[in-house]
Amino acid sequence: MRIAIFSTKAYDRRFLDQCNQQLGQAHELVYFEPRLTPETTVLARGSEAVCAFVNDQLTRPVLEALASGGTRLIAMRCAGFNNVDLVAADELGIPVVRVPAYSPNAVAEHTLGLILALNRKIHRSYARVREGNFALDGLLGFDLNGRTIGIIGTGRIGRTFANILCGLGMTILAYDPYPNQAIEEMGASYVDLPTLFARSDIISLHCPLTKDTHHLINEDALMQMKPGVMLINTSRGALVDTPAVIEALKTGKVGYLGLDVYEEEEELFFEDLSGQVLQDDIFARLLTLPNVIITGHQAFFTEEALSNIAETTLSSISAFEAGEELVHAIRPRKE
Numbered sequence: 001m002r003i004a005i006f007s008t009k010a011y012d013r014r015f016l017d018q019c020n021q022q023l024g025q026a027h028e029l030v031y032f033e034p035r036l037t038p039e040t041t042v043l044a045r046g047s048e049a050v051c052a053f054v055n056d057q058l059t060r061p062v063l064e065a066l067a068s069g070g071t072r073l074i075a076m077r078c079a080g081f082n083n084v085d086l087v088a089a090d091e092l093g094i095p096v097v098r099v100p101a102y103s104p105n106a107v108a109e110h111t112l113g114l115i116l117a118l119n120r121k122i123h124r125s126y127a128r129v130r131e132g133n134f135a136l137d138g139l140l141g142f143d144l145n146g147r148t149i150g151i152i153g154t155g156r157i158g159r160t161f162a163n164i165l166c167g168l169g170m171t172i173l174a175y176d177p178y179p180n181q182a183i184e185e186m187g188a189s190y191v192d193l194p195t196l197f198a199r200s201d202i203i204s205l206h207c208p209l210t211k212d213t214h215h216l217i218n219e220d221a222l223m224q225m226k227p228g229v230m231l232i233n234t235s236r237g238a239l240v241d242t243p244a245v246i247e248a249l250k251t252g253k254v255g256y257l258g259l260d261v262y263e264e265e266e267e268l269f270f271e272d273l274s275g276q277v278l279q280d281d282i283f284a285r286l287l288t289l290p291n292v293i294i295t296g297h298q299a300f301f302t303e304e305a306l307s308n309i310a311e312t313t314l315s316s317i318s319a320f321e322a323g324e325e326l327v328h329a330i331r332p333r334k335e
Contacts, residue, residue, distance in 0.1 A: 004047035103305035110299035114258035150200030153207030228255030
């Protein structure tokens with residue numbers, strides 16, 4: 001099949017080409033650096049499948065344009081799909097597949113990295129030492145052992161993260177509409193959100209973006225948290241009401257903030273903007289705060305994850321071509 005692949009970087013080409021070669025060059029891979037938008041749909045004309053990423057726009061108009069150009073399958077090379085109009089895709093008869101578990105370890109380990117860096121001020125210490133400043137003032141951290149962490153979302157990534165935390169001697173609280181027995185077997189306790197907010201020293205988000213979770217961390221939620229709480233988001237940017245969190249950072253209600261995702265990241269992440277003036281005032285404000293660490297949606301970025309993404313994506317496309325069951329298909333929820 002001819003596959004139009006949007007939002008591609010050199011690393012995408014490397015791993016997809018390697019996988020396609022292992023499949024005996026089963027598909028024709030056509031790479032495009034631009035994101036998929038209403039203006040770039042013309043690039044996919046004649047492609048039976050379109051491979052998209054987290055910041056591509058798969059709205060109804062885009063899907064209709066793709067369908068008219070011959071596209072019969074959408075393959076998301078990521079776990080999230082909040083940027084896909086699943087109802088429109090279903091009505092157009094275009095199946096949508098994704099990569100549900102490319103590497104839970106990659107994201108879970110990055111989450112722990114953010115926690116450790118924020119707690120022990122590693123980013124500040126690194127900058128100081130390079131300037132010959134070896135003073136320890138302002139770098140005081142705390143032991144994670146004995147602290148309480150709240151995990152919101154206990155799917156594959158949340159479960160993997162909880163498993164890592166077991167070795168640190170932390171008390172683990174969890175919230176998920178669908179409790180996982182494996183989490184409880186680790187010694188974690190499921191609680192409601194108000195309890196998790198009130199008791200947690202650290203709160204880490206590992207849930208999908210839905211209508212129910214949009215701005216889950218808002219002014220009301222922040223008011224319920226401990227003073228100086230550490231907040232980590234490696235899931236989806238819009239889970240967090242960023243202006244509300246900035247106000248909480250200014251008052252000290254939030255003592256530490258670690259983000260790998262951002263609600264308005266579409267125009268920022270995955271690009272080199274070092275020679276430009278940032279136009280996003282909210283993001284720029286975050287960058288001025290010493291107790292904030294932001295990484296550019298890189299939690300997934302390991303060799304193992306990219307290899308799994310390529311393999312799962314191309315396997316799903318091959319299954320579609322062969323008329324086989326699409327095990328990673330996403331369907332719209334029935335109201």
